[in-house]
Each structure stands twice: as C-alpha cells, then as structure tokens.
Amino acid sequence: MIDQKIIDEIRSSSRVMVRELGFMSSTLAATDYSPSAVHSLLELENRGSLTAVQLGQLLGLEKSSVSRMLLKLIKAGEIKEEQDKNDARLKVIKLTLKGVDTVRKINNYGERRVIQAIEKLNSSEQLIIAQGLTAYAESLVDCRDNKDLIDNNIIEIVSGYRAGMIGRIAEMHGTYYYENYNFGSFFEGKVATNLAEFSNRLYKDSNNIWLAIKNNKIVGSVVIDGEDLGNNEAHLRWFILSDDCRGQGIGKKLLKEAINFCDQKQFSAVQLWTFSGLSAARKLYETFGFKLTNEWEGDQWGNTMLEQQFTRVNNGN
Known part of the structure; x- marks a missing residue:
C-alpha cells in the first residue's frame, strides 16, 4: 500500500x-x-x-x-x-x-x-532529481503500455454480417488509400458498391467475411468470395486494417481464418489482386503461400498503377 x-x-x-x-x-x-x-x-x-x-x-x-x-x-x-x-x-x-x-x-x-x-543544488541532490524523474517517467510509460496490451487482448475476430460493416470497410479503404496514394471518391465508391453487392450473396456457403472488432468497432476485414471467379477458385477481397491496429498480428489472424475457410471448402486456388509497393502486405500473402503470377499497368482503382495478381494453389486437390 x-x-x-x-x-x-x-x-x-x-x-x-x-x-x-x-x-x-x-x-x-x-x-x-x-x-x-x-x-x-x-x-x-x-x-x-x-x-x-x-x-x-x-x-x-x-x-x-x-x-x-x-x-x-x-x-x-x-x-x-x-x-x-x-x-x-x-x-x-x-x-x-x-x-x-x-x-x-x-x-x-x-x-x-x-x-x-x-x-x-549539490551533486547528490542533482542525481536524486535525475534518477527520480527517470524512474517516474518510466513507470508512467509502463502504465500506458500495459493498458495498450489489455486493449489489444480484447480484439476479437468474428465472421458474418455486422450492421454498418459496408460503410466502415469503405471508410477504412477510402481513408488509407487517399492519405497514402491519393485515391479519390471513385475508389471508395467502388469498394462500397462492390461490397454491397457481395453482402447480398453472403448467405451462400462459398462466401464469408471476417471482421476484427475492438471496443465494438470494426478495425479490420477480409472477404472470401467463392462465386465471382468461377472454376472453383476463391477471390480474396477487401483485406484492410485501421492504422492503429497495424503491426499487432491482427492481419495474420484475419488471413488465417480466410485461408482455413478456403482449404475447408477445397477451392482449387485463391486469387487476389493488388498493386506494386505494398511490401508488408506482400510478405504476409507470401507467408500463406501466395505467389506473384501476373503484373501489368492498369487503372482499375482510379489511378494508373503497376497492378499485380497473386495466386495460392491448393496442392491438396
């Protein structure tokens, strides 16, 4: 005490x-x-x-x-x-x-x-001040770090529809890609429109969505669309995290859920489309067995980029 x-x-x-x-x-x-x-x-x-x-x-x-x-x-x-x-x-x-x-x-x-x-002050008093302030400052930092750790532990991964997810996922995409790549309303609108269309098909067994939830707020998402490509191939879509949740292993947990789902459904392959320069995301994809299979100059996101296709083949099929 x-x-x-x-x-x-x-x-x-x-x-x-x-x-x-x-x-x-x-x-x-x-x-x-x-x-x-x-x-x-x-x-x-x-x-x-x-x-x-x-x-x-x-x-x-x-x-x-x-x-x-x-x-x-x-x-x-x-x-x-x-x-x-x-x-x-x-x-x-x-x-x-x-x-x-x-x-x-x-x-x-x-x-x-x-x-x-x-x-x-004499040298002893000066040393006491320096050591005391250092110890107090470090203790204050430890208190904040411990709180952050507790907050991280309450992030949960859930699957299926959640009210407000279309707007929230579109918002995360729009904000991140505008701030970092100057993507505009075309991109955010495309995300919202396509996600709304997919949500109407979410009840089908070949489709699913996983959401990272923190304090009852969506902070991450990933989707497996098992219909739009055909040929028993799955489409990995809308993989995103809010800025304050990056680097904490949440993205890996989301992808693990998505890939496990694909393996359970025995899709012959999983495809995803992105663009060059997303190094951290690429390393994560490659951890799960994705390989770069195609790249070209394109503008499907509203800006001309070096677009890329990554493929994960199910060797068990």
Whole structure:
C-alpha cells in the first residue's frame, strides 16, 4: 500500500512542474508552437523518421489531432513527408533543415531551464532529481503500455454480417488509400458498391467475411468470395486494417481464418489482386503461400498503377 502523503506530494510537484515548464501556455519552449508540436519535433530528432500513426502513439494523441498539428508544421517548413523506403504504402515524417535548427533552439532553451533550476543544488541532490524523474517517467510509460496490451487482448475476430460493416470497410479503404496514394471518391465508391453487392450473396456457403472488432468497432476485414471467379477458385477481397491496429498480428489472424475457410471448402486456388509497393502486405500473402503470377499497368482503382495478381494453389486437390 502506497502512503497517501507520497501520492499527494508527487501530484502536487507534478502540477508545479506543468506550470513552471510552460505546459499551461498555448506555446512552449520559446517557440510559436504548441506543446504537442514541440514534442513532435523532439521525437523526430531522436528517431530520425516516424509515421503519423507512430507519432500519435508516442504522444498519446488522437489521429485527427496529429493530422492537424503535422499539417501546420509542414506549412511552416519544419517537417516534410516522404515515402518509406521499406514500405511504399507508408509515408514517413522527417525534419527539414529549418526543423533541425528549431530543435537545436528548443534543446538549448530546455538545457538552460534545467541548469537554472538545479545549479544551486549539490551533486547528490542533482542525481536524486535525475534518477527520480527517470524512474517516474518510466513507470508512467509502463502504465500506458500495459493498458495498450489489455486493449489489444480484447480484439476479437468474428465472421458474418455486422450492421454498418459496408460503410466502415469503405471508410477504412477510402481513408488509407487517399492519405497514402491519393485515391479519390471513385475508389471508395467502388469498394462500397462492390461490397454491397457481395453482402447480398453472403448467405451462400462459398462466401464469408471476417471482421476484427475492438471496443465494438470494426478495425479490420477480409472477404472470401467463392462465386465471382468461377472454376472453383476463391477471390480474396477487401483485406484492410485501421492504422492503429497495424503491426499487432491482427492481419495474420484475419488471413488465417480466410485461408482455413478456403482449404475447408477445397477451392482449387485463391486469387487476389493488388498493386506494386505494398511490401508488408506482400510478405504476409507470401507467408500463406501466395505467389506473384501476373503484373501489368492498369487503372482499375482510379489511378494508373503497376497492378499485380497473386495466386495460392491448393496442392491438396
């Protein structure tokens, strides 16, 4: 049991630090930027580059807040967006030369504040402050990480129709591919129209959909359409995850459900169509036995892309 006096003292000291370090103000560290913007610049300096999703997770901010803040920093010339060298689906954020100079000024300001605050203390007291703050900060991070782990554990994979799924899946596709590839209303409309048509056939044994659900919200999907190709071949469609659920193994769980279904139904092959540059998705497909069988220049998604076809043959047939 923690002594209530210790709790009260830590809380009181934390409030003083928030006030004295300027977090109650609209700007921070002698800049014209908000605290979240200043922290974003510092994280970019420490890590070199980050996606918007990664930055939001680090700072504990909502996606919409991060987007607005990053747009202001881009317009101010502090940061820039580039395509990730390892995954063409993603855009990473980096400091510009102006941003590097701004971070240098922020660090200089921060160092002066620390020196002013502790220079009259002896070395033992300085060490106590440093070690105490480090331990407290790490404990706060651990609390957030544990909460995230608990949240991840309640993600469930369900099959079949769920109210609102057509709009939600179309929204996830439209948002992701607009932000990363500038796909417009044509693409989102096509997803919604085709998914609505498929949903009317969902009751048939050869068709199914799997949804990842978190806090009663759809955060991922994959479909097996066993009818539209004919020849006893299945069509894998609408495989998507929300940004905050990537890299957690959810996509692998969805694909496993879909592939198990295809094997149970003894389809001779599973086909999927995508485009070049989706490196992470391609690695996942290949894990499940898909191989690139065809590629060509096409515009079925509204933009001209190097389109690709991947095939998984059921060798058991």
